[in-house]
Amino acid sequence: GQSLEQPSEVTAVEGAIVQINCTYQTSGFYGLSWYQQHDGGAPTFLSYNGLDGLEETGRFSSFLSRSDSYGYLLLQELQMKDSASYFCAMRDDKIIFGKGTRLHILP
C-alpha cells in the first residue's frame, strides 16, 4: 500500500532551525512535495524533490533519499509566521498527502 509518516507535532524557537522528517512507502514513486497550511487556509506549495539531494528555496530546503524512502523539510531562521502545518506528499499516479506536522514556534 501507500503511506507517508511524519511527526504530528514539532516545537522550535524563533530564529532557530527545524527539520521535519517524512518517510514513505509506495510501489511507484515520482517525487516528494512539501506543502504549508495555516489554520483555516488552503495548502500552498513549498518544494518538490524528484531526484535525490537537497533543493533550496530561500529559508526552506527539502531533501530526498530514494534509497531510504526518506525526505525532510528544513526551515531556517524561523519566524512566528512559520507556525503552520506542513504536509509531505508523494506522487505516483496521484498525489497522496501525509497526515501533517504541526509546527509550534516559541518566541
Place this chain on the structure above:
Amino acid sequence: GAVVSQHPSRVICKSGTSVKIECRSLDFQATTMFWYRQFPKKSLMLMATSNEGSKATYEQGVEKDKFLINHASLTLSTLTVTSAHPEDSSFYICSASRASGSYEQYFGPGTRLTVT
C-alpha cells in the same frame, strides 16, 4: 503564479438539500482538478480526480452518487454534495494542476460546509 478560486467560501445548508461548490482556475487551463476533504487538524483526503471532458475517478470509499463531480471545461470543476447530512460537514478543497502528472498543485481557498 497560478490562482485557483472556490465558491462559496462558506455554506450552511439543511439536511437533505444539495450543495454545489465551484472550483475555477483563473489564469491557467487545468487539465486535471482534484477534490479533497479535510477534517479539523487532519490531513487532506483525496476524494476524486477529475479530468476535463471525462468522468471523475473516485477514491475508494467515496460515494460517486453522493459527491457528483463535473469538469465541464479546462477552467471549471464542480462538486455537488447531494442529500447532505451533518456528517458531510467538512472543509472541501479543490486543487488544479497545469498538466497531467504535474507534481505541483495549486489549491483553492476551500469551502467550509456545515449541514444542520
